[in-house]
Amino acid sequence: MIALGCDHGGFELMQQVKRHLESKGLAFQDFGCxxxxxxxxxxxxxxxxxxxxxxxxxxGILICGTGIGISIAANxxxxxxxxxxxxxxxxxxxxxxxxANILAMGGRVLGTGVxxxxxxxxxxxxxxxxxxxxxRIEKISALEA
Ligand code: RB5
Numbered sequence: 156m157i158a159l160g161c162d163h164g165g166f167e168l169m170q171q172v173k174r175h176l177e178s179k180g181l182a183f184q185d186f187g188c189x190x191x192x193x194x195x196x197x198x199x200x201x202x203x204x205x206x207x208x209x210x211x212x213x214x215g216i217l218i219c220g221t222g223i224g225i226s227i228a229a230n231x232x233x234x235x236x237x238x239x240x241x242x243x244x245x246x247x248x249x250x251x252x253x254x255a256n257i258l259a260m261g262g263r264v265l266g267t268g269v270x271x272x273x274x275x276x277x278x279x280x281x282x283x284x285x286x287x288x289x290x291r292i293e294k295i296s297a298l299e300a
Contacts, residue, residue, distance in 0.1 A: 157183040157278070158212035160199035163191045164220025165262035168270055172216060175271045181278070184212060200228035204235045207256055215257035216274065226259035233299050236292070241265060246273045250280035252288050 157176065161169040166188060176183050186202040188194045196219040203215040215237075219225035222239045229237035237257035238249035241264060249255040258277040260270055282288070 156212040157181060158186060158203040158206040158215040159183050159217075160186040160188075160203040160215065160225070161218040161262070162188055162194050162196040162199055162220070162225065164196075165218025165222075165225070165260070166191050168260065168262035168265065168267065169216075169218050171267045171271065172218070172274055175274060196225040197228040200225045200237075201232070203257065204229045204232035204237075208232060208234055213256070214278065216277075217257055217259045218262045219259075220261060220263040222259040222261035222264065226257070229257050229259065234296070236295070240273050240277065242269070243272055243276045246276040247280050250277060251283045252291075254282040254288070254292055 159169060184206065186199055188199060200217055203217055206212040207215055217225040217229055226237040226239045229235050235257060236253055236255045237259050238253060238255035239259040240246040240249065260273060
C-alpha cells in the first residue's frame with residue numbers, strides 16, 4: 156500500500172500520480188490535501204510518515220511545491236527516509252543505496268512525464284541489500300535523536 160500526501164503546491168501533480176497508480180492497478184491511500192487552497196505541508200508529511208511507521212503503508216509519495224519542505228518534515232520521523240528526487244537516476248539510487256521509503260517531488264519543479272517515470276523507478280527498484288549500504292543506513296538510524 157502506497158501512502159500519498161501533498162500540499163496545494165503538489166495537488167495538481169498528485170492527481171496525475173493517482174491516475175497513474177490506478178492505471179497500473181497499484182493500491183494507495185490518499186491522505187490529502189483535497190484541493191489548491193493553501194494548507195501546511197508538515198501536516199501531510201506527518202500523516203504519510205505515520206502510516207509507514209505504523210505499517211499501514213510500506214511506501215509513500217509526498218509532493219509540495221518544491222518537494223523540499225515536505226521531505227524535511229517527513230525526515231523528522233523515526234525510520235523515515237524521504238528522498239527528494241527530480242530525476243530517475245536519483246530515484247533508482249535512493250532505493251538501491253538508501254532504501255528510501257518515501258519519494259518526495261516538487262509539483263512546481265517537474266513536468267508530469269518525468270515525475271511519473273520517477274514514480275515508476277522508485278516503486279520498481281528494490282534495495283540492493285549490500286552490506287555497505289545496510290551499514291550506512293544503520294548509521295543514519297543511530298543519528299536519530
Ligand atoms: C507552499 O507555497 C510552498 O512553500 C510549499 O509547497 C513547498 O514548496 C515548501 O517547501
